[in-house]
Structure formats: structure tokens, C-alpha cells
Amino acid sequence: MGGGEGRARVISGLNFNPKIAYFSMEIFVDPDIHTYSGGLGMLAGDTMRTFADLNIPVVAVTLLSEKGYLRQRIVEDRQVEEEDEFDPSEKMLLIAKEIMLNIRGEDVKVRPWCYFVKGTSGYSLPVIFLDTNVKGNSDWARELTSYLYGGDPDYRLAQEIVLGIGGFRILKELNFSSIYRFHMNEGHASFLTLELYRKTRNIDFVRRQCVFTTHTPVKAGHDSFSIKKVEEFLGYSIPEDILPYVTDNGNLNMTKLGMFFSHYINGVAKKHKETSSMLFPHYSIDSITNGVHSLTWVSEPFKRLFDRYMPGWRQDPYILRSASGIPSNEVWHAHMEAKKMLIDYINNNFGKGFSHDLFTIGFARRMTAYKRPYLLFYDEDRLREIARSVNGLQIVYSGKAHPKDEEGKRIIERVIRAGRRLEPDVRFIFIPNYDFRIAKLMVSGVDLWLNTPRIPMEASGTSGMKAAHNGVPQLSTLDGWWKEGYIEGVTGWAIGEEDQESDDQRDSRDLYDKLEYRILPIFYKFRERWIEIMKNCIALNASFFNTQRMVEQYVLNAYFL
Ligand SMILES: *Cc1c(COP(=O)(O)O)cnc(C)c1O
Numbered sequence: 352m353g354g355g356e357g358r359a360r361v362i363s364g365l366n367f368n369p370k371i372a373y374f375s376m377e378i379f380v381d382p383d384i385h386t387y388s389g390g391l392g393m394l395a396g397d398t399m400r401t402f403a404d405l406n407i408p409v410v411a412v413t414l415l416s417e418k419g420y421l422r423q424r425i426v427e428d429r430q431v432e433e434e435d436e437f438d439p440s441e442k443m444l445l446i447a448k449e450i451m452l453n454i455r456g457e458d459v460k461v462r463p464w465c466y467f468v469k470g471t472s473g474y475s476l477p478v479i480f481l482d483t484n485v486k487g488n489s490d491w492a493r494e495l496t497s498y499l500y501g502g503d504p505d506y507r508l509a510q511e512i513v514l515g516i517g518g519f520r521i522l523k524e525l526n527f528s529s530i531y532r533f534h535m536n537e538g539h540a541s542f543l544t545l546e547l548y549r550k551t552r553n554i555d556f557v558r559r560q561c562v563f564t565t566h567t568p569v570k571a572g573h574d575s576f577s578i579k580k581v582e583e584f585l586g587y588s589i590p591e592d593i594l595p596y597v598t599d600n601g602n603l604n605m606t607k608l609g610m611f612f613s614h615y616i617n618g619v620a621k622k623h624k625e626t627s628s629m630l631f632p633h634y635s636i637d638s639i640t641n642g643v644h645s646l647t648w649v650s651e652p653f654k655r656l657f658d659r660y661m662p663g664w665r666q667d668p669y670i671l672r673s674a675s676g677i678p679s680n681e682v683w684h685a686h687m688e689a690k691k692m693l694i695d696y697i698n699n700n701f702g703k704g705f706s707h708d709l710f711t712i713g714f715a716r717r718m719t720a721y722k723r724p725y726l727l728f729y730d731e732d733r734l735r736e737i738a739r740s741v742n743g744l745q746i747v748y749s750g751k752a753h754p755k756d757e758e759g760k761r762i763i764e765r766v767i768r769a770g771r772r773l774e775p776d777v778r779f780i781f782i783p784n785y786d787f788r789i790a791k792l793m794v795s796g797v798d799l800w801l802n803t804p805r806i807p808m809e810a811s812g813t814s815g816m817k818a819a820h821n822g823v824p825q826l827s828t829l830d831g832w833w834k835e836g837y838i839e840g841v842t843g844w845a846i847g848e849e850d851q852e853s854d855d856q857r858d859s860r861d862l863y864d865k866l867e868y869r870i871l872p873i874f875y876k877f878r879e880r881w882i883e884i885m886k887n888c889i890a891l892n893a894s895f896f897n898t899q900r901m902v903e904q905y906v907l908n909a910y911f912l
Pocket residue numbers: 388389390391393715716717785786787790791811812813814815817
């Protein structure tokens with residue numbers, strides 16, 4: 352028996368005619384479905400929700416990942432990982448179809464589960480979750496769709512074959528014959544291009560149909576596999592004529608494969624387009640800056656406020672432009688309500704004595720070296736002095752490290768220990784197991800959102816956009832989207848200068864200076880001005896850095912030739 356099979360509701364097929372197929376290794380559709388690890392999956396989910404809002408006929412394809420990414424516990428200041436399984440039969444339908452793959456000479460059956468993403472007007476779109484945990488498959492094959500980003504390189508290669516080739520064949524099996532664009536969200540699904548190419552041997556035919564989005568600004572972040580291994584797994588040779596364009600020193604580069612066969616390629620922020628163009632000089636790379644799904648990320652108190660003063664924002668987030676007209680005291684009340692939800696969550700769950708009134712800084716994302724989660728703690732004495740000067744500071748952290756990222760795990764330990772040393776001047780909490788629910792509480796419940804990536808490692812970043820939707824300004828290095836979104840003292844503040852080489856000592860000094868001389872004085876002494884900044888975040892940034900604007904750009908620039 353496969354996972355959840357016994358209780359599954361089964362349907363025979365889908366009566367739907369998608370025009371676009373959106374492939375992503377991870378996608379967040381529901382808090383109880385743990386098929387995401389972070390930014391990439393959130394973006395994919397926000398994108399699908401927006402396609403549904405706009406009645407754009409899209410089908411998404413991803414892996415089931417029924418044991419999830421990881422559930423994080425903190426034991427003696429260290430991350431401990433557990434499986435984060437879920438039961439697909441609770442919220443998905445099993446489609447009574449099956450396709451066959453051959454991986455490494457072995458037959459592998461793949462079956463589709465379906466989850467419907469509903470838009471604001473009720474239009475719903477299918478997300479297909481590929482499952483190899485099927486009777487008749489070998490133990491090895493049954494595990495292929497168990498773990499998101501787990502296992503060794505062979506496991507990863509087999510997963511990418513399931514996603515790209517299995518996904519492509521499932522769409523055929525579902526009779527989705529009207530698909531004319533395949534959008535690869537990162538290189539994990541690039542094998543689908545080989546399916547298109549092998550049949551026709553016509554590069555232009557494939558390119559017309561494919562769109563590629565890259566998310567990674569560093570070379571090491573792009574998957575590659577030895578050609579020999581790929582051919583052994585696929586059971587056929589990569590066509591000779593394309594080999595020179597898709598390989599690096601004998602390895603198949605999944606990004607190059609996807610890019611080679613796409614008529615449109617984009618990075619996820621203007622700055623990321625420049626970085627990617629340097630990494631892949633032979634391609635013309637455009638940029639479509641990421642966004643977030645407004646209705647998903649606006650907290651309940653702000654939803655009520657927006658409904659009252661900006662009706663229609665749910666269908667059309669550009670309306671958030673007029674946020675400047677909301678009375679300041681109501682913006683403040685909505686914020687205090689959202690802040691109370693976060694502070695109460697912290698006090699109730701972790702026995703902390705956080706205050707509703709003290710200035711509160713939030714930092715949450717994947718814990719990894721380039722994001723420099725320790726930067727705020729770089730000079731503990733300075734931070735303690737700042738905290739004392741305002742009678743206390745509150746800091747909320749959360750985030751998982753990838754199981755193989757030992758440095759990321761050490762950073763978690765380092766941050767937790769620094770936080771403890773700073774008590775009681777600084778009240779500190781590291782909330783374990785960062786996920787959608789904690790993200791939503793945090794981006795709306797803190798007073799300031801902090802981001803400290805080492806330039807140019809952050810392709811876009813999206814959590815600051817979620818904060819902006821809740822009137823929470825950001826303090827960040829000028830990387831990713833922040834280069835486009837910041838106006839100093841108007842929508843938030845910058846750490847360091849544009850295009851400057853990142854340096855921990857200099858950047859931390861700048862961070863402390865901004866906190867001490869610009870941010871805290873406005874928050875405590877010029878509350879009216881602070882609330883103006885909050886409104887600017889909504890009017891200037893939420894109205895633009897949303898997936899509605901982003902999807903419209905994809906439709907106009909990428910999907911239609
Ligand atoms: C938004 C989000 C992320 C991505 O945050 P970044 O700032 O873009 O790194 C990661 N995890 C969760 C749970 C999120 O909601």
C-alpha cells in the first residue's frame with residue numbers, strides 16, 4: 352500500500368484545459384501539507400494562488416514529498432531534525448492514472464495526487480503532486496518522493512527525473528493537450544525539455560514552449576550531474592548536438608539545460624538579473640521581481656482595516672497605493688493587535704515575559720552563512736548598550752538550517768547563546784520549526800524586519816515584502832528586492848551602501864548606528880512619523896511587491912511571445 356491510499360478519495364481524471372504548466376520542486380499550498388522548505392516553495396504557492404485569482408488556466412506540477420522537509424526541535428541550543436510527514440489523503444484527491452518511467456534500468460510507476468488552489472473569485476487550479484510510493488515499485492523507487500531535498504546526489508537526480516519527465520508524462524496522461532507554455536521554476540524540472548526535444552529534434556519548437564526562472568546567484572547553487580550518470584539513469588544519451596551548451600566539465604548543468612531550451616529567462620530582481628547575466632553570459636536574461644500573495648500575507652487586523660478603507664484590495668492589490676489615507680491611530684491599533692498575537696504566542700508557548708510595548712525586531716529565514724543571522728549580535732556590548740538606552744529591546748528569531756549545512760547549524764547555536772548572554776537587557780527568543788504559521792505571526796507582529804544577506808547572494812528575498820504588507824518597515828543590506836524597495840527613512844533603512852563588498856564589522860556598525868540614531872528615536876519619540884513610515888510600506892511597497900504585478904509581468908513578458 353502506498354501512503355494514504357486506503358482512505359484516499361479517488362477521481363478518474365480532471366475536466367480542465369490548462370494553457371500553462373508550472374513546474375516547481377517545492378510548493379506551499381496548505382499549512383498541513385509540508386511540501387516546502389522556504390522561499391522557493393512559498394513563491395510557487397503565492398504564484399499559483401494569484402493565477403487562480405486572475406482566472407489564468409495553469410496546472411502546477413511538483414513532488415509529493417510526503418515525509419516533508421524537516422521538523423526542527425532545539426535541544427541544548429542545537430537543531431535536531433525529525434521527519435515532517437503528512438497524510439496526502441486528508442486534503443488531496445488521488446487521480447486514478449499512472450505513468451511509467453524507467454530510471455537506472457528499473458521501471459518506476461508514478462501516480463498523481465491533486466490539490467485545488469482556490470482564487471478569490473472561486474476559480475480553482477490543480478496542483479499535481481507526483482507520488483512513487485506505489486505498489487509494485489521497489490523500496491528504492493517508493494522512497495523517491497518521500498523527502499524534499501533529502502538523500503544523496505543519486506537520489507536527487509532520480510527525483511529530478513520524476514519531476515521533469517514523470518511530470519511531463521502525467522500531463523499527457525491527463526489529456527492536457529492545450530498546454531503551450533512550460534514554466535520551470537528553477538532547474539529541478541529541466542529534464543522536461545529533453546522529453547520535448549527527443550520527439551521533434553527541433554530546438555525552436557522546444558524553446559517556443561519553455562520559460563525558465565533562475566533563483567540562485569551562486570555557481571554552487573545550480574544542480575549538476577555527471578553526464579555518464581545522467582545517461583545511465585535516463586537509459587539514453589543526451590543528444591550530441593546540444594551537449595556543448597548544457598555541460599560544464601563533463602557535468603550536465605540543470606540551469607544551462609533549462610536556459611538553453613527556453614525562449615524567455617528571468618532572474619527574480621533587477622540586481623539578480625545582473626548577477627545571473629555574469630554567471631551565464633551567453634544568455635539574455637530579463638528580470639521579473641518577486642512578489643507575495645497579498646491576501647495570504649496580510650494579518651487579520653490589517654485585512655479588516657484594508658476592507659474598510661480600501662475595498663477591492665483583495666482582487667486588486669494595486670489599490671493598496673492609497674494606504675496613506677488611513678487614519679494613523681487605526682493603523683497603529685491594527686499593528687498592536689497583530690503584535691499582541693505574536694507576543695502572546697511567545698509568552699504562552701515558551702514561558703517568556705515579552706512586553707507588548709517594547710520595540711521588537713524580527714529575523715526569520717533559512718539559517719545559512721550568507722544570510723548572516725549573527726550580524727545583529729556581532730558586537731554584544733554595543734547591542735546591550737542600545738537596549739539599555741531604551742529600557743529594553745526584544746528580538747525574535749526563527750529558521751531552519753538545511754540538514755547538511757553544518758555551518759548553518761552552528762550559526763543557530765551561536766545566535767541562541769548570544770541571545771541568552773544579552774538577557775535581561777535584550778529579551779530574546781528563537782522560535783523552533785519556522786513554517787508558514789510562524790512566518791505569518793512574525794512578519795506582522797514585530798516592529799522592524801531585519802535582513803542581512805551578504806551582497807549579492809540574496810536573489811530576491813520575499814519576507815520583507817510580507818512585512819511591508821503589514822506596515823512593518825525593513826532594515827536590510829541593499830541586496831535582492833530591497834535595492835528596488837527601499838527609500839531611506841521612507842519605507843525603511845539600508846545597511847551599508849549599494850554594490851559594496853559586504854564586511855561584517857562595517858555592516859554591523861552601520862546596523863547599530865541606524866538602530867540607535869534613526870530607528871529607535873522615531874519609534875519612541877516621533878510616533879506619528881513612525882506610522883507614516885508604516886503607511887509608506889503599504890502604499891509604496893505592498894502595492895507593487897505582490898504576485899499580482901509579478902504574474903501580470905510573466906503573462907505579458909514570458910508566456911506570450
Ligand atoms: C517567506 C518565507 C521564506 C523566505 O524568506 P526570505 O526572506 O525570502 O528568505 C522562508 N520560509 C518561510 C516559511 C516563509 O514564509
